Amino acid sequence: MRILVATGHTQGTHPGDYHFCIERELVWIQEPCDRDLRDPDGPCGCGRGFAGAASHRATTTAMVVDSEMSRDDVVLAFQTSLGDGGWPVAWAEDVADENLEIAARLPAGAIITRKLEHFFVRGALF
Ligand SMILES: [Zn+2]
Secondary structure (H helix, E strand, O other): OEEEEEOOOOOOOOOOOOEOOOOOOEEEOOOOOHHHHHOOOOOOOHHHOEEEOOOOOEEOOEEEEEOOOOHHHHHHHHHHHHHHHOOOHHHHHHHHHHHHHHHHOOOOOEEEEEEOOEEEEEEEOO
């Protein structure tokens, strides 16, 4: 199935880009802070970021990839990640499903960016 992961591809093509994630780690979408709700292009940047499940860092670029992981594998990965990061482990299924729903709508190789709850295709790597 297709999953959404961090990527450094196309980084720097937008002035607001940042990338502190590990290439190809699972990502999830965090609620933006109040500052970013008003201005997602601002200095905080959480409103345009994807959170890395393994690194607990963030990136503005994510890519859809084909994976051997099942939904259960993705849920388990997020249970571990959320627990490690001090987030409620009970979020794991919702976080996993949001990742998989975004990935399911796009072809493998699609690179996306985010503005609050909106996602945009920036490019593709095939
Ligand atoms: Zn923020």
